[in-house]
Amino acid sequence: MTYGAPAHTGFDRSSITQQQQAVRQVVETMRQNFWNPMSLNDMAEMANFSPCYFNQVFRSIVGIPPSRYLTALRIDAAKRLLIDTTLRVIDICYEVGYNSLGTFSSRFTELVGISPQGFRELADQDNWRLFQAFLQAQQRALPSIFHSHKQIAMGSVYAHQAAQTPVAIKTQRPATPTLIGLYPLPMPQGKPIAYTIAPASRLYMLPPVADGRYYIFATAFEWSQDPRSFLLLDWQREDLLVGMGDRPLWVRNGRYQNHIDLHLRPMQPTDPPLLSALFYFMVLAQQQLELFVQRS
Known part of the structure; x- marks a missing residue:
């Protein structure tokens, strides 16, 4: 089960392995041909399922519809072209399968949280100084934005025992803090509703948000x-x-209703791409806070 997927409900357990193999095969084909038009019927035919059944199986395993997964692959590819090449935005638009620059720019901004040109500029050395200052602050202590007395503890963060990674989640002071975002949909896309960093204690905290249903x-x-x-x-x-x-x-009457622990694990090939520029939003928020303090 991937990071965005609900539990496998409505399916015979004996057929889950077959379903997973079929979905992985379709996902691999999507990754290799993301720029080409691909309908639900096309994907279902690859899996040898009916369109309706394939859509159900895909959502059960991956967590989002196949059409949204294909869009995520295209935007992820666009992010890489923006950072690794000097291609014009309009050329990247066509390269990843879009026929309209307006549609591409709108979808990119919606899913990443920043425009294509803005995302490219994040890697500019002058702009990166903001990120470097943030990194240096992390070496001393968590920025003040994450110390608000209004924050509410929500749960703990644990690393998967099978994870082989240099990320030291369980040490007394992790070498790499954990970035956490709260989103309106079950995948990290666009600007999060709220965000924070899990400190060395592994306890994460989030600020108050409006009533509603969210995904962390x-x-x-x-x-x-x-x-x-x-x-x-x-x-x-x-x-x-x-x-x-x-x-x-869930948040009701301004209060978080449930306690949720987060168990980290390595990403899987079927996981939707990580599109949200979460780190950028954290740095921007910290910069705005420091500017406010200076003016006060």
Whole structure:
């Protein structure tokens, strides 16, 4: 079961392995041909399922519909082209399978939380100084934005025992803090509703948010001075761990209703790409807070 997937319900347990193999095969084909149009019927035919049944199986295993997964692959590829090449945004738009620059830019901004050009500029050395200052602050203590007395403890963060990674989650002072975001949908896309960093105690805290149903997502990886390591998070990275709550997080009357622990594990090939520029939002929030304090 992947980080965004609900429990396997409505399916015979004896057929789950066959379903998983079929989905993995389709996902691999999608990864290799994400720029080409691919309908639900096309995907279902690859899996040898009916379209309706395939859609159900895919959502049960992956956590999102196949069409949304394909969109995520395209935007993830666009992120890499923006960082690793000098191609124009309009050329990248066509390269990843879009025919309209407006549609591409809108979808990219929606899923990443920042425009394509804005995302490219994050890797610029001048802009990266903001990130470097944030890293230096992390070496001393958590920034003040994460020390608000209004924060409410929500749960703990644990690393999967089978994870082979340099990310030291269980040490007294982790080498790499865990980034945590709260999202309206069961996958980390766009700007999170709230975000924080799990400190050395492994206890994470989130600020108050409006009433509603949310999904909490965590990621940890080895921090470096290379902007690419923060902006492009690939499932093949050995240092990358992810985790998501096993149920929605409810807020009623301004109070969190349930306690959710997060268990981190290595990403799987079928996991949806990590699109949200969460680290950028954290740095931006810290910068805005410091500017406010200076003006006060």
